[in-house]
């Protein structure tokens with residue numbers, strides 16, 4: 185095994201290292217501070233589940249950074265490996281909503297007013313994720329007035345190209361005709377889906393054997409987008425179960441607002457490509 189010193193890392197004094205000192209478990213377990221007095225039982229669950237989400241968001245953003253580098257270096261197989269990990273994390277995120285669904289409207293109501301005006305709108309890691317992938321709307325930055333660093337980070341991202349742009353550059357290097365106009369647009373908004381890009385992607389699907397790696401790559405991106413959609417849907421259903429059609433603590437129309445986000449797509453042309461694949465097949469009346 186290599187000496188850690190070879191990587192410029194100082195070797196830890198092994199005898200001092202413990203599970204707790206390495207993972208900072210003590211510090212971690214001190215960060216759950218329920219506001220209710222006397223403490224309402226379910227507030228602990230509410231805090232922990234949000235913290236767990238934020239940790240996974242951090243890991244996903246970490247993976248997206250590595251993924252972007254791999255794609256820029258045309259390392260498609262390695263990109264696929266990273267994408268698969270992200271998808272598994274998303275499965276965990278989607279699964280754990282059900283833990284929160286064990287909280288009844290009554291249980292939540294005991295401490296809900298104490299949270300006001302804090303809201304999921306202020307989860308800057310969630311918004312960074314959306315913005316980095318390509319789902320952009322500068323209006324959301326107003327929710328971060330009390331978190332100036334987060335606001336600045338989000339504003340900076342809105343001036344940079346998206347993760348999806350990195351993917352499209354890669355596809356262009358692989359021979360797909362991606363119109364260059366796409367890269368010269370207002371980066372602070374989600375882009376308008378391009379028919380040309382969708383029809384180019386359709387070519388990959390029309391001959392998956394020839395383009396097997398690109399096919400796999402596009403399908404995994406689609407999975408990522410779909411799993412984000414599943415999270416939105418699971419979240420809004422859980423919200424409706426717990427607070428019905430009442431307003432959100434962030435001031436939105438709650439379930440109505442959340443339902444309006446269900447159509448968001450990070451990689452719209454991969455979805456749109458289906459139209460071209462089907463159109464190219466022409467009318468083939470099925471036998472009943």
Ligand code: HEM
Nearest residue numbers: 234237303304305307310423426432433434435436438445
């Ligand atoms: C009892 C549990 C929950 C309720 C009642 C709830 C309710 C809401 C509501 C009403 C909104 C709309 C914004 C507003 O007006 O506040 C919202 C947004 C949001 N919530 Fe939750 N939420 C809950 C749990 C969670 C959990 C566990 C997460 C995990 C991170 C989460 C993440 C978010 C995010 C990221 C948004 C912004 C979504 C967007 O703008 O597309 N929420 N939530």
